Amino acid sequence: MKPPPTGTRRAIVDEIGTALDLARSGIGPRTLVVTAGPGSGKSHTLRRLVSERDIATRWATADELSWRQPYAVAAALVGVGVPPTAPAGFDAQLYAAVDSMCASEPYLLVVDDAHNADAGSLEVLSHLASAAKDLPLVVLLARRHLPTRELLTRMLAKPTVREWNLPPMDVADLEVLAHDALGAWPDEKLSKVLARSGGNPMHALAMIDELRSQGTIVVDGTRASAPAELDRAATSSLDSAIAEQLAILDASSRDLVRKLAVWGGPATLSDLAELGDASPASIVGAAQTVIDAGMVEASPNGELSFTHDVYADVAYAGLAQPLRAVLHTAVARHHEAAGNRQMVAHHLLAAGADESVIAAAVGRAQEELQNVPAVAVDLLGTATKTVAGAYELDLATALGRSGQLARSAEVAMQGLSNATDSALVPLLYRTLLFTSIAQGKSEHALGLIASTLQMPIDDATRASLTDTQRYVSLLEGTTPVPTDGTEGGSVSELVTEAMRRFLSGAVDSGLNLAIEASEREGIAGSGFQLSTSADVWPPFIELYAHGPLAAEALMDRAQQLRTDRGAAWMTAYQDFTRGGIALKRGRLDDALAHVDAGLERAGSADMGWTSIAEATRAQIDVYRGDVEAAIARLDAFDATGQPHQFGLPICGLTRVSLLEAGRKLLPAVAAAERYWTGARELGLYGWLPSFAMDCGRLARRTDSAEFAAEILATLDEIPTPLPDASVGPVDLARALCSGDLDAIAEAAIRCADNARSEGHVIAEAAGLEEAACAVAQAGDKVTARDYARKALVLTQNMGAPTLSSRIVMRLRPLGVRLDPRTVKERPRTGWDSLTRTETTIADMVASGRSGTEIAQSLFISQRTVQTHVSHALTKLGLRTRVELAALAAGRRQ
Numbered sequence: 001m002k003p004p005p006t007g008t009r010r011a012i013v014d015e016i017g018t019a020l021d022l023a024r025s026g027i028g029p030r031t032l033v034v035t036a037g038p039g040s041g042k043s044h045t046l047r048r049l050v051s052e053r054d055i056a057t058r059w060a061t062a063d064e065l066s067w068r069q070p071y072a073v074a075a076a077l078v079g080v081g082v083p084p085t086a087p088a089g090f091d092a093q094l095y096a097a098v099d100s101m102c103a104s105e106p107y108l109l110v111v112d113d114a115h116n117a118d119a120g121s122l123e124v125l126s127h128l129a130s131a132a133k134d135l136p137l138v139v140l141l142a143r144r145h146l147p148t149r150e151l152l153t154r155m156l157a158k159p160t161v162r163e164w165n166l167p168p169m170d171v172a173d174l175e176v177l178a179h180d181a182l183g184a185w186p187d188e189k190l191s192k193v194l195a196r197s198g199g200n201p202m203h204a205l206a207m208i209d210e211l212r213s214q215g216t217i218v219v220d221g222t223r224a225s226a227p228a229e230l231d232r233a234a235t236s237s238l239d240s241a242i243a244e245q246l247a248i249l250d251a252s253s254r255d256l257v258r259k260l261a262v263w264g265g266p267a268t269l270s271d272l273a274e275l276g277d278a279s280p281a282s283i284v285g286a287a288q289t290v291i292d293a294g295m296v297e298a299s300p301n302g303e304l305s306f307t308h309d310v311y312a313d314v315a316y317a318g319l320a321q322p323l324r325a326v327l328h329t330a331v332a333r334h335h336e337a338a339g340n341r342q343m344v345a346h347h348l349l350a351a352g353a354d355e356s357v358i359a360a361a362v363g364r365a366q367e368e369l370q371n372v373p374a375v376a377v378d379l380l381g382t383a384t385k386t387v388a389g390a391y392e393l394d395l396a397t398a399l400g401r402s403g404q405l406a407r408s409a410e411v412a413m414q415g416l417s418n419a420t421d422s423a424l425v426p427l428l429y430r431t432l433l434f435t436s437i438a439q440g441k442s443e444h445a446l447g448l449i450a451s452t453l454q455m456p457i458d459d460a461t462r463a464s465l466t467d468t469q470r471y472v473s474l475l476e477g478t479t480p481v482p483t484d485g486t487e488g489g490s491v492s493e494l495v496t497e498a499m500r501r502f503l504s505g506a507v508d509s510g511l512n513l514a515i516e517a518s519e520r521e522g523i524a525g526s527g528f529q530l531s532t533s534a535d536v537w538p539p540f541i542e543l544y545a546h547g548p549l550a551a552e553a554l555m556d557r558a559q560q561l562r563t564d565r566g567a568a569w570m571t572a573y574q575d576f577t578r579g580g581i582a583l584k585r586g587r588l589d590d591a592l593a594h595v596d597a598g599l600e601r602a603g604s605a606d607m608g609w610t611s612i613a614e615a616t617r618a619q620i621d622v623y624r625g626d627v628e629a630a631i632a633r634l635d636a637f638d639a640t641g642q643p644h645q646f647g648l649p650i651c652g653l654t655r656v657s658l659l660e661a662g663r664k665l666l667p668a669v670a671a672a673e674r675y676w677t678g679a680r681e682l683g684l685y686g687w688l689p690s691f692a693m694d695c696g697r698l699a700r701r702t703d704s705a706e707f708a709a710e711i712l713a714t715l716d717e718i719p720t721p722l723p724d725a726s727v728g729p730v731d732l733a734r735a736l737c738s739g740d741l742d743a744i745a746e747a748a749i750r751c752a753d754n755a756r757s758e759g760h761v762i763a764e765a766a767g768l769e770e771a772a773c774a775v776a777q778a779g780d781k782v783t784a785r786d787y788a789r790k791a792l793v794l795t796q797n798m799g800a801p802t803l804s805s806r807i808v809m810r811l812r813p814l815g816v817r818l819d820p821r822t823v824k825e826r827p828r829t830g831w832d833s834l835t836r837t838e839t840t841i842a843d844m845v846a847s848g849r850s851g852t853e854i855a856q857s858l859f860i861s862q863r864t865v866q867t868h869v870s871h872a873l874t875k876l877g878l879r880t881r882v883e884l885a886a887l888a889a890g891r892r893q
Contacts, residue, residue, distance in 0.1 A: 008167050009199075016164055017049055023138045024055060024106060029162040030132030031125075031139040031155070033114075036166035038310045039202025039238050042142035043112050045166060049140065050110060057108045058101075062116035063305060064312060065265020068342050068379075070372040074121035077109055084339070086120065088371045092852065094124050095862055098137070099851040103881035106136035113309065114143040114152060119374035119402070122151035129161050130600045131863060134870035136880055150404060151374065154604065168199020177201055181208050182217065184224040190217065193226065197238075202310060206241035242314040245293065252286040257295065261315040262327040264346075266303035275330045325351040332361075341365045345379060349386050358387060366394065373401035384411075389418040396431045400438075403605030409435040426457060433468070440608020440642050442476035464492065471496040474503065475609065477647020481683040491517050491534050502541045503646055505685030505719040507726070511541045515554075536573045543577070544686060545723040547758025548584040555581060556859045571861055572601040576613040578860065582837075583616055586761030586798035590837045592620050593867035600863065608642055615650035622657045623800035630658055647682045649675040653691055660698065661802045663809075669698040673707045676714070685718045689726035689733075693751070693766055696736030701810075708737035728754035729763060732770060744774040762803075765794040769807050776814040784816045792818065797826045829875050831891065838872040841865060845881055846888035 022028045036042050043061075050057055060077040070086040071094065078097040083090075101107050111117065111125065128139055143152060156163050169177065174194045178186040186194065193211075197203035211217050211226070218225050246254060259272045269280040269287060287304060290296040295311045296304050306312045316324070328351035335343035345365040348358055362383050369376040380395040392415025399408035412431040419425055429452045436445035449469045453462065467488065473479060474496065481503045486493065494517035502510030517534040543551035555578055575598030582591035595617045602610050614637040621630035634651055644651060652675035659668035672695050679688055692715065699708040715730055722730060728751030735747035752767030768791035776784035788811055795803040808818050827833040834842065837858075844854045851869075855862040869881060878884055 009169050009173050012164055012167055013045055013048070016045075017052065019162060020049060020053065020108075020138065020140065024053075024108075029160050030137060031129040031141070031158070031161040033156060033161060033163040034140075034142045034166055035145060035163055036142075037144060037200070038313065039200050039308065040166055040168070041201040042144075042166060044201070046110055046112055046140065046142050050108065053108070055108045055138075056101075056105050057110060059110045059112070061112040062114060062118075062121075063265045064116060064309060065263075066116045066121075067118045068264070068346050068375075070118055070120040070369065070375045071124070072121065073111060073114075073117040074124040077111065077121075085368050086372050090371065091120065091124055091127075092862070095127065095131075096850060096852040098128060098131075099135070099862065099866065102135045102137050103851075105880060105882075106138075108138050108140060110140045112142050114141040115147060115149055116309070117149075119149075119151055119378055120372045122149060122155070123374050123402075126151060126155040126158070126604060127863075129155050129158050130604075131866055133160055134866040150407065169197075169201055169204070170199060171195065173201075174199065174204055177204055178208060178224065181205060182212075182219055182224045184219045184222050187223060187225040190224055190226045200238055202308065203238035203241055206238065206245065210241060210244060238310065239314050239317075242310055243318060245295070246311075246315060246318065249289065249293065250286070252283065253289040253293075256283055256286040257290055257311070257315045258319050258323075259327060260296065260304060260306065261312045262319070262324060263331055264312075266299065266305040268302050269304070271334065272304070274334060275327060321352075329353070341368045342375075342379060346382065349382050352386070355387050355390070358383065359390070362391070373398040374404075377402055377404065389415075389420065392418065393424055393427055393431065396428065396435075400431060400435055403607075405435045405439050405606035409439075426452060426455060426461070429455075437468075437472060437475070438608065439606055440610075442472050442643055445472050446476070463488075464490070467493045467496055471499070474499050474646060476643055477645065477682065478643075480681065483683070491520050494520070495534050495537065498537060498541070499646070502537075502544070502686045503684055505683075507541065507545045507686045507723040510686070511538065511545050514538045514541050533573070536577070539574075539581070540577045541686075543581060543584065543725075544690060545725055547725040547755070547760050548581045549759035551577075551581050552585075552759070572598040572605075572607060573609075574598075575601070575861060575864065576610075576616070579613065580616050583620060584760050584762050586765075586794060586800075587835055587837065588620050588623060588799050589835045589871055590868070591616065593837075593864050593871065594860070595620070597861055597864040597867060601861075609645045611637065611642060611644045612648065612650050615654045618651070618654045619657060622654060622661055623798070623802050625801045627658060627661065630654065634658075646687075647679070647684060648687050649679055652678075653694065656694065656698070657802075661806070665698065665702050669702045669704050669707060672698050673704070673710065676707075676711065680710075680714045680717075688714060688718065689722065689730050692733035693729040693736075693763070693770075696733035697766075697770065700736045700739070708739075712737050724754075725758055725760070728752075728767065732767060736770065741774045741778045745771050745778070748774060761794055761798060765791045765803060765807075768794070769803075769810070772807070772816070773810055773814065776811055776816045781816050784811065784814070785818065788816060788818055799826065799828075829877065831876065831887075833875045834872055835868075838868050838875075841868050842872055842884055842888040843892075845869070846885040846892065848885075 016032060016034065019028060019032055023030045023032065034042055034045055058077050058079070060073050062073045066072050069082070071082050071090060074094050075082045078094055078101065080094060080097050109128070114125070117125070125139065125141070128137065131137070132139055155161055171191060174197070175186055175191060178190070178194060194204050194207060197207060208217070216226055246257060249257070256272060259275050260267055263271065269283060273280045273283055287296070291298060294307060297307050298304055328347040332344045332347035332351065335347065341361070341364045345361040348361045362379065365379055366376055369379065376398040377395065380391050380398055383391045384395050392411050396408045396412040396415060399411060409432055412428045412435070415428045416425065419428065429448055433445055433448045433452070436448060446469060449465050449472070453465055467490070470486070471492065474481065482500060483504065485497050485500055488494065488497065494513050498510045498513035498517060500510070501513065514534070514537040518538050521534040539551045539555040542554045555574065575594045579591045579595035579598065582594055595613050599610065599613055599617065602613070614633060618630040618633045621627070621633065634655060637651065652671065656668050656672045656675065659671060676688070676691065676695050679691070692711065695707070695711055698704070699711060711733060715734060718730070732744070732747040732751040735743040748767045748771035752764045752771065755761070755763035755767060768787045772784045772787035772791065775787065788807055791807050792804055795807065811818060840858070841854055844857065849857070851862050851865050855865045869884065873879065873884060876884065876887060878887065
């Protein structure tokens with residue numbers, strides 16, 4: 001007996017198996033993709049990988065019909081029924097189902113022929129590809145290279161996904177394949193013939209069937225041989241081999257196969273008989289023939305489907321277009337009677353129906369797809385190719401709504417070049433404007449606004465565009481903040497003026513306007529309205545006005561409004577703000593969870609304006625001592641060329657922190673002065689107080705009198721009265737720049753006390769640090785040690801060794817020696833290592849609350865809940881949510 005195959009293909013499959021085992025253990029990418037051409041054995045590979053592993057598994061296979069049915073594949077995968085029209089938020093139900101499945105045990109989710117899956121399901125799978133790292137979950141997919149699916153391409157680009165191209169079978173693999181089919185090992189000549197298959201297993205099996213039916217293969221015991229004339233007998237391609245199999249069918253069987261191919265997916269005998277005005281009984285024989293031939297299989301519920309989609313491809317390709325059109329029209333009539341609007345539209349498009357008929361059908365289908373814009377994209381993409389120039393606006397809008405902003409812009413540009421209806425031009429410009437702003441392409445957006453303002457537009461549109469122009473100019477942050485505001489009553493005008501006031505230093509006034517805009521959102525009048533960010537800014541401004549505790553309260557309200565108003569696009573930006581709040585609260589793990597969740601969402605939707613989030617995430621790494629990660633993140637962001645939101649140099653502030661952490665004080669103070677001066681020139685007086693204390697510290701540590709003088713001059717320019725959250729940092733910065741030790745100590749303690757009342761732990765620790773240094777330099781080592789130990793308790797508990805080291809390093813030359821290890825640090829493992837949020841979530845899990853219920857209760861995204869649970873499980877050495885619930889419940893008792 002010959003040994004098992006040892007070829008390249010086997011090695012690749014073994015490599016995938018190893019990666020699958022590592023993924024189950026939480027190592028490496030958790031989403032694995034097998035890519036290969038038709039008939040290459042992808043399904044067989046998946047079955048083998050799954051059969052060799054003991055893990056709870058859910059399996060779904062996408063067929064030709066799947067991409068026309070929203071969420072069909074994802075719903076089948078998790079066992080959820082799909083309503084005739086997918087409601088808003090149905091994807092959240094699917095995420096919740098996966099979340100619940102993974103609560104009790106690890107799961108493997110398998111999708112075969114993912115290239116056929118509907119766009120809604122692909123969005124769900126892409127989400128799971130990111131979420132899998134925080135769930136006991138592995139996702140295994142198989143797909144073809146073609147057709148290209150944008151959402152699959154995006155998924156493959158994620159760092160949490162790994163792809164393998166399944167190589168062709170080599171000689172050893174083909175010999176085993178022939179042995180399985182013939183019960184004997186092929187001789188050298190037969191092996192050479194099978195090698196003509198190019199290593200495609202389906203083609204090789206088709207060749208064996210063809211040759212065996214001709215009687216040209218001789219099996220003698222354990223050997224299969226062939227005569228010399230075999231060289232001329234084997235079909236040269238897979239499609240040709242399939243065509244040969246179809247050709248030998250009788251007429252009624254070929255007719256049934258063609259109808260099934262045009263139908264596009266599973267169909268009953270009644271469905272297929274209806275296309276020819278026949279009875280189901282009259283085609284039973286034909287059905288049995290193709291089943292016996294191995295081309296078609298019947299499910300227990302009586303649906304026929306192809307055993308392999310290559311049969312469908314070849315049968316469809318072999319049908320003349322006029323005949324296809326007749327069948328597509330007949331299938332459309334069937335779906336019309338059943339009320340399947342999308343199916344009607346797809347088949348009428350394929351039939352090449354009259355444009356007015358297509359327009360009506362596509363319009364009805366779009367209504368059905370209102371809540372699944374990604375699926376509407378596939379329909380409208382086909383419609384645009386079929387009826388040139390008719391659907392670019394609809395397609396661009398659907399792409400924008402589904403987060404495919406770059407493609408949306410491309411389609412809108414194409415629409416502008418094709419537009420013959422002047423009424424469409426401003427609407428296409430509007431779509432381009434939205435995508436440009438959302439992607440952070442402010443310069444392009446301003447150019448579009450200028451172009452649109454030159455058109456004959458109504459007064460309301462002109463006013464709204466002018467306001468948008470002001471808002472984008474603020475966002476771009478390349479010119480000074482205007483000193484004069486505008487009066488306006490629309491929500492967008494209120495938002496623009498709120499941000500102008502905040503940036504210029506009138507923080508409390510800006511906050512009041514932002515809250516008013518949020519309250520009025522949803523009842524805004526008509527006119528040229530882009531998606532408003534009214535609910536995003538109140539907690540962001542509140543963070544600078546009254547500190548993290550107040551911002552947290554407003555954030556809960558804002559996220560509730562997001563849920564009530566269905567504004568899911570806000571999730572990423574609200575995650576960013578909540579991450580900033582958690583950072584100032586000293587909850588680094590919580591901050592990381594929020595920011596990472598927001599960046600995942602923003603990255604999957606081509607969203608720009610992530611500079612603040614990237615800086616926040618890098619600052620977390622700095623505080624935790626992961627300098628390389630912080631540098632890599634900031635460098636990667638700079639390489640994108642994305643703008644710095646509102647011109648705020650928060651990435652620069654993080655680079656200053658990196659330099660100071662590396663004890664490169666002179667480069668640090670030079671960088672700080674550069675960023676401070678740049679912010680001053682832009683008039684960012686609402687933000688500068690948050691940077692003042694760091695700059696004052698660096699100016700003092702490096703004896704930079706020139707920088708200290710500039711800081712003092714700038715602080716004198718900031719409008720008064722200062723918002724509550726700025727008073728302590730500004731007073732301390734003034735004292736640090738003046739150099740008076742008593743003044744520094746007094747201002748530092750006030751700053752620490754104010755920060756404590758506002759929940760600003762970072763500022764509290766910094767105030768205590770400056771107080772310790774000032775009194776130590778004045779000679780009071782005892783008091784200095786007391787202040788320093790209080791600061792170390794804060795930095796140690798937040799898990800910020802960089803801040804702890806700075807405190808110790810600064811006090812050592814002043815005669816105060818401290819060892820951070822003598823200050824009790826929050827444990828890194830065990831129950832006491834959990835953050836407050838992690839503990840809260842663990843208790844809610846123990847109470848039987850689902851991930852969705854926890855997210856709704858805490859006003860955070862379910863994705864963020866998953867991250868918190870994952871962190872808690874890691875710290876506790878647990879695997880599942882059930883184990884976490886048991887531990888939490890046990891602690892209660």
